[in-house]
Amino acid sequence: xxxxxxxxxxxFAVTFALLIGMFLAIAGTAFMSLRTIEEADGWNVHTYNxxxxxxxxxxxxxxxxxxxxxxxxxxDENFLEPYIAGKADFQKALKTLLxxxxxxxxxxxxxxxxxxLENDWRTxxxxxxxxxxxxxxxxxxxxxxxxxGAGKGLMDALRAAHAEFDTAESSLLVSRTATxxxxxxxxxxxxxxxxxxxxxxxxxLGFVLTRHVGSAVSSLTEVMRKLAAGDNSVxxxxxxxxxxxxxxxxxxxxxxxxxIEKDRMEREADENRNLTEKERAEREAAKAAEAATLNxxxxxxxxxxxxxxxxxxxxxxxxxxxxxxxRLRVDFNESVEKLAExxxxxxxxxxxxxxxxxxxxxxxxxxxxxTEQQAAALEETSASLxxxxxxxxxxxxxxxxxTTKAAEAKSASDSSTKVVSDAVEAxxxxxxxxxxxxxxxxxxxxxAFQTNLLALNAGVEAARAGEAGKGFAVVAQEVRELxxxxxxxxKEIKDLIGKSTDEVxxxxxxxxxxxxxxxxxxxxxxxxxxxxxxxxxxxxEQSTGLQExxxxxxxxxxxxxxxxxxxxxxxxVTHRLASDADGLTALVGRxxxxxxxxxxxxxxxxxxxxxxxxxxxxxxxxxxxxRAFSGNAAVAEEWEDF
Amino acid sequence: xxxxxDTARERFIxxxxxxxxxxxxxxxxxxxxxxxxxxxxxxxxxxxPHVLGVINLxxxxxxxxxxxxxxxxxxxxxxxxxAIIVIDQGEKxxxxxxxxxxxxxxxxxxxxQPVPDVLPESQRALAKAIVALEEQMICFLDPExxxxxxxxxxxx
Numbered sequence: 001x002x003x004x005x006x007x008x009x010x011x012f013a014v015t016f017a018l019l020i021g022m023f024l025a026i027a028g029t030a031f032m033s034l035r036t037i038e039e040a041d042g043w044n045v046h047t048y049n050x051x052x053x054x055x056x057x058x059x060x061x062x063x064x065x066x067x068x069x070x071x072x073x074x075x076d077e078n079f080l081e082p083y084i085a086g087k088a089d090f091q092k093a094l095k096t097l098l099x100x101x102x103x104x105x106x107x108x109x110x111x112x113x114x115x116x117l118e119n120d121w122r123t124x125x126x127x128x129x130x131x132x133x134x135x136x137x138x139x140x141x142x143x144x145x146x147x148x149g150a151g152k153g154l155m156d157a158l159r160a161a162h163a164e165f166d167t168a169e170s171s172l173l174v175s176r177t178a179t180x181x182x183x184x185x186x187x188x189x190x191x192x193x194x195x196x197x198x199x200x201x202x203x204x205l206g207f208v209l210t211r212h213v214g215s216a217v218s219s220l221t222e223v224m225r226k227l228a229a230g231d232n233s234v235x236x237x238x239x240x241x242x243x244x245x246x247x248x249x250x251x252x253x254x255x256x257x258x259x260i261e262k263d264r265m266e267r268e269a270d271e272n273r274n275l276t277e278k279e280r281a282e283r284e285a286a287k288a289a290e291a292a293t294l295n296x297x298x299x300x301x302x303x304x305x306x307x308x309x310x311x312x313x314x315x316x317x318x319x320x321x322x323x324x325x326x327r328l329r330v331d332f333n334e335s336v337e338k339l340a341e342x343x344x345x346x347x348x349x350x351x352x353x354x355x356x357x358x359x360x361x362x363x364x365x366x367x368x369x370x371t372e373q374q375a376a377a378l379e380e381t382s383a384s385l386x387x388x389x390x391x392x393x394x395x396x397x398x399x400x401x402x403t404t405k406a407a408e409a410k411s412a413s414d415s416s417t418k419v420v421s422d423a424v425e426a427x428x429x430x431x432x433x434x435x436x437x438x439x440x441x442x443x444x445x446x447x448a449f450q451t452n453l454l455a456l457n458a459g460v461e462a463a464r465a466g467e468a469g470k471g472f473a474v475v476a477q478e479v480r481e482l483x484x485x486x487x488x489x490x491k492e493i494k495d496l497i498g499k500s501t502d503e504v505x506x507x508x509x510x511x512x513x514x515x516x517x518x519x520x521x522x523x524x525x526x527x528x529x530x531x532x533x534x535x536x537x538x539x540x541e542q543s544t545g546l547q548e549x550x551x552x553x554x555x556x557x558x559x560x561x562x563x564x565x566x567x568x569x570x571x572x573v574t575h576r577l578a579s580d581a582d583g584l585t586a587l588v589g590r591x592x593x594x595x596x597x598x599x600x601x602x603x604x605x606x607x608x609x610x611x612x613x614x615x616x617x618x619x620x621x622x623x624x625x626x627r628a629f630s631g632n633a634a635v636a637e638e639w640e641d642f
Numbered sequence: 643x644x645x646x647x648d649t650a651r652e653r654f655i656x657x658x659x660x661x662x663x664x665x666x667x668x669x670x671x672x673x674x675x676x677x678x679x680x681x682x683x684x685x686x687x688x689x690x691p692h693v694l695g696v697i698n699l700x701x702x703x704x705x706x707x708x709x710x711x712x713x714x715x716x717x718x719x720x721x722x723x724x725a726i727i728v729i730d731q732g733e734k735x736x737x738x739x740x741x742x743x744x745x746x747x748x749x750x751x752x753x754x755q756p757v758p759d760v761l762p763e764s765q766r767a768l769a770k771a772i773v774a775l776e777e778q779m780i781c782f783l784d785p786e787x788x789x790x791x792x793x794x795x796x797x798x
Contacts, residue, residue, distance in 0.1 A: 421753045449679070451721060452743070456658065456677045463656045463671040480746065 005242040008213055015205045019198060026194030033187030047173045053097050053165065058162050060089035061118060066157060068126045071133060072146050083126065090118055110165040117158040125151040209403040216245045224252055231258050297321040297328060304332055311591045313340040340593050350584045357578040364574060367568050374560050384554055390545050396539035398533050406529035413522040420515035427508045434497045441490045448487035455480030656748050659780055660725065660740035662710045662718065665706055666780045668773060673729050677743055680724040688774045694739060699728065706737035713768055729785045736789040749773055754782060
């Protein structure tokens with residue numbers, strides 16, 4: 001059956017989809033019918049509306065005719081009112097009708113015809129009659145027109161056209177009613193028959209699904225119950241199906257197979273239990289014989305091991321064991337032999353270690369003394385370094401001071417240069433003043449010369465005056481002497497000024513030379529200053545280098561301290577090594593060997609040497625170093641630590 | 643007494659000494675009109691070498707003689723310190739250019755010594771005597787021949 005290939009969910013989904021689709025078809029049909037009926041109803045209302053307006057139209061025509069006729073009969077113009085009102089109503093109704101029947105060209109044509117006829121009647125009959133009626137002379141003429149029946153003929157044609165319009169509209173109404181009835185009937189049939197069909201299909205599908213799923217589940221449940229009860233012979237149905245039932249059936253089959261396998265295993269276990277009982281008796285007998293041989297071998301081995309534990313390495317087992325156990329004996333013998341060999345080698349090695357320990361002790365002692373020397377050298381180096389450092393520092397300070405002094409000297413020489421130039425200026429001023437003085441002296445000299453001349457003239461006059469001029473001559477002489485004195489004084493002053501001018505000139509030269517010398521000195525001072533600066537730089541660099549050297553010495557110091565510590569440790573280790581070698585000798589001495597008992601006298605002698613309270617060379621070195629560094633507390637502490 | 647006085651008067655002579663080169667000369671003060679400072683001379687055409695020219699002495703034009711040239715020395719180099727000794731020759735005045743007027747000395751007649759007889763008369767007439775003082779020897783010039791010849795020459 002193909003149905004079993006699909007999942008249960010799919011089956012249900014298909015069923016319900018089928019039912020829902022049918023329901024939707026029925027509902028759609030009914031809905032369409034209802035829509036048709038509604039549409040027909042809408043059109044009926046429209047038709048009734050058209051018919052109403054059509055009645056109004058014909059009524060208005062009648063009113064016009066009545067109004068005209070009343071006027072013709074009475075001649076009273078009041079009778080014309082219905083005509084006027086009817087004319088307006090007709091136009092209005094016609095217009096409305098034309099609008100609402102615009103979808104029907106046949107009806108439009110009919111309406112046009114009605115409108116045309118009304119217009120003809122009104123223009124040809126009614127208007128003419130009314131015009132004639134207004135003139136009393138032509139009243140009779142108007143009534144004749146009316147009586148001729150021309151108006152009636154037009155009116156009849158109009159009524160016929162109107163009747164045709166009404167009939168056409170009414171026939172539309174009838175056809176629509178028929179359509180409405182048809183639709184109503186179709187909807188009813190569709191609903192009844194569709195519902196019945198759905199019920200039938202639903203019942204059939206429900207039955208099929210229930211059988212297909214429900215009965216399969218219950219039959220599987222039955223199979224499982226039987227399996228649980230222990231009946232493994234049952235057949236599992238539906239295992240070929242592709243749906244969930246098939247999967248369930250396969251799982252049940254797995255359970256069944258597991259139960260069958262379990263039964264088989266239980267049976268095999270029972271069979272195995274029965275086999276062992278028979279063999280046991282045979283084995284007991286063989287074991288007893290084996291135990292006897294084994295005991296013998298164990299006894300021999302125990303004896304050998306006993307001897308071995310007492311340190312006798314000469315112990316051997318000579319009597320052979322049974323074939324299977326004889327290997328034990330041979331192995332024991334070989335082991336003891338090897339042990340003896342090894343121990344004798346160990347003994348030789350211990351002797352070597354003793355000798356080496358002695359050499360190490362010597363080496364450590366010399367190392368200790370060298371370390372001591374190194375520490376002393378380091379101390380000296382440190383002291384020298386300190387001195388050098390202080391020297392360098394003081395030289396650096398001196399260089400600094402010298403720089404300051406050089407700067408001072410430079411400024412002094414600069415100011416001296418100014419003094420020199422001032423001096424040169426002053427000399428120049430002195431020269432000028434001397435010039436002035438010389439001029440004045442020239443004037444004085446001139447005056448003295450003139451005075452001299454005057455005095456001479458006076459003397460001449462006095463001489464010529466003879467005796468009377470004697471006294472005057474004396475005065476003239478005096479004046480002349482004065483003039484000569486002042487002349488000679490002026491001459492002296494002139495000479496002096498000349499000399500002083502020369503002196504001033506040479507002074508100026510000297511001062512200039514001094515200025516040049518001072519400039520040279522300033523230049524040299526600058527050079528000196530540069531040299532001093534480079535000296536200071538060198539001193540700084542030296543200082544840096546010394547710091548590095550100091551650091552290096554510090555590191556060397558540390559290394560030396562570490563070396564000392566290591567020497568101490570090495571000494572201790574050497575001692576331990578010696579004592580360990582002694583211990584080893586004693587241990588080896590407990591064994592008896594083929595070459596006789598191992599000698600224990602040698603280590604004892606060695607011990608005697610070491611037992612003497614010899615002062616450790618490292619310790620003595622350290623105490624010396626400590627003394628050497630006693631100035632430095634920190635160093636002392638560090639050494640204490642060692 | 644009078645003779646004594648005269649003798650005494652004779653005995654004291656006042657002279658004006660002046661320099662020409664290194665040599666000191668003098669003239670009798672009584673022959674001197676006045677002494678004045680050097681002023682440039684206006685030279686005269688065709689004048690002899692020892693006549694320097696003429697000067698204006700307070701409105702009076704007088705000739706100036708270079709004494710050095712006149713007595714056979716190299717020509718004097720006139721400077722501000724040079725002087726002109728104006729000699730009174732009776733009616734005429736003559737200026738003598740000298741390098742420097744050094745002194746007005748009063749000497750005794752006994753100090754005058756005759757000029758040695760080594761020169762011709764005309765030449766010897768220029769020096770009247772030699773004044774031998776302790777510190778120096780002064781040639782006592784006679785202004786008359788000095789000037790007279792000049793005047794004659796000028797007149798000629």
